[in-house]
Amino acid sequence: MSDCCSQPGLMPIEAARAALLEDLAPVAGTESIPLAQATGRVLAQPVASTVCLPPCDNSAMDGYALRIADLDSGMPLELIGYSFAGKPFDGIVNPGTCVRIMTGAALPDGADTVVMQEQVTTQGESIFIGGKVRPGDHIRRCGEDVAEGETLLDSGARISVAHIALLAAAGIGEVSVQRRPVIALFSTGDELRQPGEPLGKGDIFDSNRIALLAALAELDLEVLDLGILPDDKDVIRDNLARAAREADAIITSGGVSVGEADYTREVLEEMGEIGFWKVAMKPGKPFAYGRLQGTPFFGLPGNPVSALITFQQLAVPALTVMKGSAWAAPVQLQARLQKPVKKKPGRTDFQRGIYLRDESGNLCVEPVGAQGSHILSGLADANCLIVLSRDSGNAEAGDMVDIEPLATPLDL
Numbered sequence: 001m002s003d004c005c006s007q008p009g010l011m012p013i014e015a016a017r018a019a020l021l022e023d024l025a026p027v028a029g030t031e032s033i034p035l036a037q038a039t040g041r042v043l044a045q046p047v048a049s050t051v052c053l054p055p056c057d058n059s060a061m062d063g064y065a066l067r068i069a070d071l072d073s074g075m076p077l078e079l080i081g082y083s084f085a086g087k088p089f090d091g092i093v094n095p096g097t098c099v100r101i102m103t104g105a106a107l108p109d110g111a112d113t114v115v116m117q118e119q120v121t122t123q124g125e126s127i128f129i130g131g132k133v134r135p136g137d138h139i140r141r142c143g144e145d146v147a148e149g150e151t152l153l154d155s156g157a158r159i160s161v162a163h164i165a166l167l168a169a170a171g172i173g174e175v176s177v178q179r180r181p182v183i184a185l186f187s188t189g190d191e192l193r194q195p196g197e198p199l200g201k202g203d204i205f206d207s208n209r210i211a212l213l214a215a216l217a218e219l220d221l222e223v224l225d226l227g228i229l230p231d232d233k234d235v236i237r238d239n240l241a242r243a244a245r246e247a248d249a250i251i252t253s254g255g256v257s258v259g260e261a262d263y264t265r266e267v268l269e270e271m272g273e274i275g276f277w278k279v280a281m282k283p284g285k286p287f288a289y290g291r292l293q294g295t296p297f298f299g300l301p302g303n304p305v306s307a308l309i310t311f312q313q314l315a316v317p318a319l320t321v322m323k324g325s326a327w328a329a330p331v332q333l334q335a336r337l338q339k340p341v342k343k344k345p346g347r348t349d350f351q352r353g354i355y356l357r358d359e360s361g362n363l364c365v366e367p368v369g370a371q372g373s374h375i376l377s378g379l380a381d382a383n384c385l386i387v388l389s390r391d392s393g394n395a396e397a398g399d400m401v402d403i404e405p406l407a408t409p410l411d412l
C-alpha cells in the first residue's frame with residue numbers, strides 16, 4: 001500500500017534539490033570588509049599568505065638556544081645574552097656559548113637547538129645541560145605551517161573563526177567577500193499572531209517566520225521582513241511584487257497546499273512561473289519553487305516542522321549557491337533503529353530522532369515520540385533526522401537506517 005499523500009508527479013527530493021542547484025547562481029556584487037567582521041561571509045577572491053608562518057625559526061619553549069655539537073664535551077656553556085619574543089638577540093651563538101630564549105623568540109644565528117630550562121642548571125653565567133637533547137629540539141621552523149604566497153582559502157569558502165585566525169596570522173587585514181543576498185520573508189495566514197500578542201479563538205503564534213528569521217541570520221543573510229500577511233490575494237500580490245523588486249530571493253510560509261485559502265502558490269502562478277510544486281518528501285510535500293520577475297521563490301508549507309525541514313533540505317542548498325559557495329550534502333551515518341517505524345513507500349521521510357552510542361559503542365537511534373508535522377517539541381528534542389528512502393516501507397527495531405546528525409536542533 002502506498003502513502004495516501006504520495007501521488008504520481010511528486011518530484012523526488014534528490015531531483016528537486018538538483019533542479020534548484022542547477023537553476024541558481026551566486027548573486028552579483030562583492031565588498032571589501034575588515035577581517036574581524038568576516039565570519040560567515042563567503043570569499044569572493046582566493047587569499048594568499050603575505051608571509052611564511054612562522055615568519056622565522058623560533059623557540060617552542062622557554063630555555064636556552066645553543067649549538068648541539070657543544071654538548072659532546074660536557075663542559076658548561078657561557079651565557080651571552082637574551083632573546084625575547086619581539087626583542088631578538090642580534091649577536092651570534094659561537095662555539096661554547098648559549099642564549100637565554102623565551103617561547104616565540106627568534107632563534108639566534110649560530111644556534112641549532114633549544115633546551116628547556118627544566119634541563120638546565122646555572123652558576124652565574126655558566127650553564128650546565130642535563131638529560132637527553134636531540135639536534136633541532138624545540139625549534140618551530142620558518143614556513144612549517146604556511147609558505148609565503150601559499151593559497152590559504154579559495155573563493156567560495158565560508159569564513160570561519162579558525163579561518164580568521166589563519167588569515168590574521170598571515171597578515172591579511174581585509175577580505176573581498178560576496179554581497180549578502182537579501183531574502184524577503186513573510187508568512188501567510190489569518191490565524192497567525194506575533195508571539196507576545198493576545199491569541200483569539202483559533203489563532204496561533206507565527207513560529208515559522210520567527211524561526212526562519214533566526215535561521216537566515218545564522219546563515220548570514222540579509223532579510224526583508226514583510227511580516228504576517230492575511231489570507232488575502234491582493235495583499236499577497238502586493239507583497240510578492242515588492243519582494244521581487246527589492247530582494248534576491250523570496251521565502252514564504254503557508255498557503256501552498258490545496259485549501260480554499262491557500263493563495264500563495266496560486267498568486268505566484270498568476271504573477272510568475274512555478275518551476276516545480278510538490279516534492280516526494282515527508283514532511284514538506286507541498287513545497288513550491290518558482291520565479292517572480294526572475295527572483296527565485298521558495299514556498300514553504302505552513303506546518304511548522306514541514307516549513308523548517310523543507311527550508312533545511314531544499315532552501316539552504318539553494319541559498320548556499322546564491323551566497324557564492326558550493327553546497328555539500330550533509331554527512332549521513334548509519335545507526336541501528338531501536339524502535340519500529342511506520343512508513344509507506346512513496347516519499348522520502350525525515351523522521352526526527354535522537355541518536356547515541358549504546359554500551360558496545362555502536363550508534364543507535366530512536367525516533368522522538370510523535371512525528372506529526374505540527375509537533376515542534378519533537379523537532380526541538382531531536383539531534384538527528386532519520387532519513388528513510390522514498391521506496392522503503394516500515395522499518396523494524398534492529399534495522400540499520402541513515403541518519404543526518406544535527407549539531408544543534410535543526411542545525412543548518
Ligand SMILES: Nc1nc2c(c(=O)[nH]1)N[C@H]1C(S)=C(S)[C@@H](COP(=O)(O)OP(=O)(O)OC[C@H]3O[C@@H](n4cnc5c(N)ncnc54)[C@H](O)[C@@H]3O)O[C@H]1N2
Nearest residue numbers: 187189206207208209254255256257262285301302303306
Ligand atoms: N487535502 C489536503 N490537505 C492538505 C494537504 C494535501 O495534500 N491535501 N497537504 C497537507 C500538508 S502535507 C501540509 S504541509 C499542509 C501545508 O499547507 P499550506 O502550506 O497551505 O499551509 P497552511 O494551510 O497555511 O497551514 C498549514 C498548517 O500550518 C499552520 N501554520 C501556517 N503558517 C504558520 C506559521 N507561520 N507558524 C506556525 N504555524 C503555521 C497552520 O495554522 C496550519 O495548521 O497542508 C496539508 N493539507
Ligand code: MOO
Nearest residue numbers: 283284285306373
Ligand atoms: O506532511 Mo506535510 O508535508 O508537511 O504536513
